[in-house]
Amino acid sequence: MADVPENAPEHCPGTTSEQAGKSAPCQGCPNQKLCASGATKAPDPAIAEIGEKLSTVKHKILVLSGKGGVGKSTFSAHLAHALASDTTKEIALLDVDICGPSIPRIVGLEGEQVHQSGSGWSPVYVEDNLAVMSIGFLLSSPDDAVIWRGPKKNGIIKQFLRDVDWGELDYLIVDTPPGTSDEHLSIVQYLSATHVDGAIIITTPQEVSLQDVRKEIRFCQKVKMPIIGVVENMSGFVCPKCKNTSQIFPPSTGGAEKMCADLKLPLLGKVPLDPRIARSCDEGRSFLSEVPDSPAAEAYQKIVKSEFVFRKTPTQMSIVQSVTIKGQNKSCVT
Amino acid sequence: MADVPENAPEHCPGTTSEQAGKSAPCQGCPNQKLCASGATKAPDPAIAEIGEKLSTVKHKILVLSGKGGVGKSTFSAHLAHALASDTTKEIALLDVDICGPSIPRIVGLEGEQVHQSGSGWSPVYVEDNLAVMSIGFLLSSPDDAVIWRGPKKNGIIKQFLRDVDWGELDYLIVDTPPGTSDEHLSIVQYLSATHVDGAIIITTPQEVSLQDVRKEIRFCQKVKMPIIGVVENMSGFVCPKCKNTSQIFPPSTGGAEKMCADLKLPLLGKVPLDPRIARSCDEGRSFLSEVPDSPAAEAYQKIVKSEFVFRKTPTQMSIVQSVTIKGQNKSCVT
Numbered sequence: 001m002a003d004v005p006e007n008a009p010e011h012c013p014g015t016t017s018e019q020a021g022k023s024a025p026c027q028g029c030p031n032q033k034l035c036a037s038g039a040t041k042a043p044d045p046a047i048a049e050i051g052e053k054l055s056t057v058k059h060k061i062l063v064l065s066g067k068g069g070v071g072k073s074t075f076s077a078h079l080a081h082a083l084a085s086d087t088t089k090e091i092a093l094l095d096v097d098i099c100g101p102s103i104p105r106i107v108g109l110e111g112e113q114v115h116q117s118g119s120g121w122s123p124v125y126v127e128d129n130l131a132v133m134s135i136g137f138l139l140s141s142p143d144d145a146v147i148w149r150g151p152k153k154n155g156i157i158k159q160f161l162r163d164v165d166w167g168e169l170d171y172l173i174v175d176t177p178p179g180t181s182d183e184h185l186s187i188v189q190y191l192s193a194t195h196v197d198g199a200i201i202i203t204t205p206q207e208v209s210l211q212d213v214r215k216e217i218r219f220c221q222k223v224k225m226p227i228i229g230v231v232e233n234m235s236g237f238v239c240p241k242c243k244n245t246s247q248i249f250p251p252s253t254g255g256a257e258k259m260c261a262d263l264k265l266p267l268l269g270k271v272p273l274d275p276r277i278a279r280s281c282d283e284g285r286s287f288l289s290e291v292p293d294s295p296a297a298e299a300y301q302k303i304v305k306s307e308f309v310f311r312k313t314p315t316q317m318s319i320v321q322s323v324t325i326k327g328q329n330k331s332c333v334t
Numbered sequence: 335m336a337d338v339p340e341n342a343p344e345h346c347p348g349t350t351s352e353q354a355g356k357s358a359p360c361q362g363c364p365n366q367k368l369c370a371s372g373a374t375k376a377p378d379p380a381i382a383e384i385g386e387k388l389s390t391v392k393h394k395i396l397v398l399s400g401k402g403g404v405g406k407s408t409f410s411a412h413l414a415h416a417l418a419s420d421t422t423k424e425i426a427l428l429d430v431d432i433c434g435p436s437i438p439r440i441v442g443l444e445g446e447q448v449h450q451s452g453s454g455w456s457p458v459y460v461e462d463n464l465a466v467m468s469i470g471f472l473l474s475s476p477d478d479a480v481i482w483r484g485p486k487k488n489g490i491i492k493q494f495l496r497d498v499d500w501g502e503l504d505y506l507i508v509d510t511p512p513g514t515s516d517e518h519l520s521i522v523q524y525l526s527a528t529h530v531d532g533a534i535i536i537t538t539p540q541e542v543s544l545q546d547v548r549k550e551i552r553f554c555q556k557v558k559m560p561i562i563g564v565v566e567n568m569s570g571f572v573c574p575k576c577k578n579t580s581q582i583f584p585p586s587t588g589g590a591e592k593m594c595a596d597l598k599l600p601l602l603g604k605v606p607l608d609p610r611i612a613r614s615c616d617e618g619r620s621f622l623s624e625v626p627d628s629p630a631a632e633a634y635q636k637i638v639k640s641e642f643v644f645r646k647t648p649t650q651m652s653i654v655q656s657v658t659i660k661g662q663n664k665s666c667v668t
Contacts, residue, residue, distance in 0.1 A: 004485050030373075034364045066434050066479075068402010068512045069538075099513035100400055100546040142545055145400075145514045145552035150484030151338045153515065178402045178512060179433035180479045181487065204403075207616040211476055212434040218479035242576035248609050252616040275582050282541040282586040 015040035044189075050161045051193025057092075057169040060191065061228065061309070064220070065202040066212030068178035071233035071271075072202045073102040074281055075300075076175035079200075080107075081286040082304040084130040089170040092123060094160055095134035096187055097177035098153040099146050104136035108284025113137050120165040133164050150182035157186045178212070180219040188223045198226035200268065200309070203259075204234045205251035210259050217263060229266035229308045232256035237273040238295075248273060269303040272296050349374035378523075384495045385527025391426075391503040394525065395562065395643070398554070399536040400546030402512035405567035405605075406536045407436040408615055409634075410509035413534075414441075415620045416638040418464040423504040426457060428494055429468035430521055431511035432487040433480050438470035442618025447471055454499040467498050484516035491520045512546070514553040522557045532560035534602065534643070537593075538568045539585035544593050551597060563600035563642045566590035571607040572629070582607060603637040606630050 004012045009029050013019035021036030034040060063076040080093040095103035104110045112124045114137045123131035135146060135156060177183050199220055203213040220227050232255060236245050260267040274296040280287040288297050338346045343363050347353035355370025368374060397410040414427040429437035438444045446458045448471045457465035469480060469490060511517050533554055537547040554561050566589060570579050594601040608630040614621040622631050
């Protein structure tokens with residue numbers, strides 16, 4: 001699914017397109033014969049293997065946002081913690097943020113390592129019923145940079161889905177990096193032979209954030225990923241001294257509320273800024289059990305227990321996307 | 335510089351490596367002959383063209399952070415505004431965040447479009463001496479998603495550097511997305527035939543952010559990019575009612591100050607949280623001229639006027655990187 005290799009001619013139609021090997025720019029390209037043979041259009045066999053492997057996972061939820069730093073990893077970790085509080089359920093949390101894996105720190109597993117077993121890589125456990133996988137467990141030091149272009153990131157995501165011994169799961173939560181690029185296309189592609197409940201979209205109230213989030217919503221629509229709902233984080237800050245509420249990231253265009261109304265999406269809830277959330281994440285403890293009666297913890301609990309998150313209609317996704325850049329007539333890479 | 339194409343065999347040494355076409359996994363690969371011929375190791379001719387094109391740009395500064403949502407675009411835009419306040423200088427701001435371009439909104443140019451001229455694409459002007467380029471100017475709607483894998487993102491970054499009519503510039507500021515992947519490797523690669531002043535690294539005080547930022551610092555060290563210094567954003571919030579200061583993202587491991595001391599990097603300054611910053615960004619106005627006497631604007635001004643930002647020693651970069659994943663012995667893609 002590379003579609004357009006780096007060494008492709010300028011108007012390469014993409015190695016998986018119908019025109020691969022046949023269009024004018026293909027003339028003289030070293031890959032022309034290969035593309036024309038149809039070999040590049042064959043689906044990756046890993047998709048079927050992953051479909052088989054994850055057939056024992058009842059629910060799959062992706063946590064997405066076009067914007068970075070809005071609390072995707074914090075939400076993912078706390079959703080996993082909240083689901084795992086029912087000890088009859090088996091939960092797993094997969095971090096596909098390859099260049100900025102925050103999950104090991106947030107769930108208190110920094111420095112842990114993955115072990116190889118007969119049935120694949122073993123995830124690392126936070127609780128008996130909460131398994132975690134992240135590239136952070138494969139690095140020699142938490143400060144190591146993973147300086148990888150897309151294909152290697154896609155390769156490790158494939159391994160996380162295919163080669164990890166996930167076992168039987170009730171919920172698989174997938175935390176993602178910001179954007180609408182390799183990691184997002186790959187996770188959708190690799191899960192395309194399974195059923196996915198949908199995506200929870202995280203934002204903050206200001207327009208600069210919502211703008212990127214609307215792009216992520218477009219992405220979901222294009223790949224036919226159902227949207228479970230939207231969570232607004234950093235929604236107001238109550239001064240601990242005088243109890244005055246400040247909008248630190250002001251919802252100048254109406255915040256998530258207006259966006260959800262415009263786009264007809266459920267707003268799952270608004271979580272206020274609370275310094276204890278960031279501190280708990282830094283210290284690898286669950287904010288929900290540290291300060292369970294805080295307004296932020298209550299907002300979180302309400303969201304993760306909402307009917308939207310628990311709905312029972314996993315859906316098959318598509319992997320057809322296109323975007324037009326003005327005057328360029330370029331379609332997107334899948 | 336794809337290095338490892340998507341359709342490559344599992345242990346592909348990379349198309350630009352010394353082993354390309356010659357190692358064991360190359361046997362049976364459809365690209366073996368091409369790789370063995372050495373054609374894939376030839377440098378992209380665009381690198382020399384970009385070197386020539388940007389030879390009239392005196393200073394080039396990259397704004398980086400491993401973490402999203404810490405204020406890279408806000409800082410980039412305000413650095414450009416501050417430099418452009420000297421009307422004898424020509425400034426340009428290039429946004430290489432392809433999937434989440436915030437710059438058009440922040441500088442008040444949303445909805446503007448790029449024009450084609452005889453000497454290339456014309457950037458869009460905020461002021462007579464402040465030119466801006468972003469993929470946002472090429473989209474039909476600000477909500478359009480750019481669903482592209484790495485190679486297409488790299489292609490547009492190349493076009494931004496090579497095909498935009500930048501003219502003679504005193505400063506080119508490059509705003510980047512979070513991470514250490516395609517956009518970062520490409521900008522470093524494409525600027526490798528020119529001289530770059532260095533990178534300004536943006537962070538917020540909490541450890542979960544610093545952890546990703548240390549990865550970006552590793553990236554700079556690996557590609558031999560000088561680090562101008564570090565800016566800590568969202569550093570405390572003063573309640574507008576009672577003037578009490580809250581650490582909303584607590585520096586639980588010492589914040590940017592300790593990180594800079596540990597890594598021997600200059601801390602350029604700390605900018606407090608101020609809701610008027612987010613609001614100005616949403617409204618496309620410069621915070622520096624809106625509320626010039628606020629503590630946050632003063633902190634910004636002090637940073638952009640510091641001797642570090644104005645130092646005069648642009649440096650040639652390298653593009654050799656490697657990272658080892660435990661038990662996998664994989665080196666990075668360049």
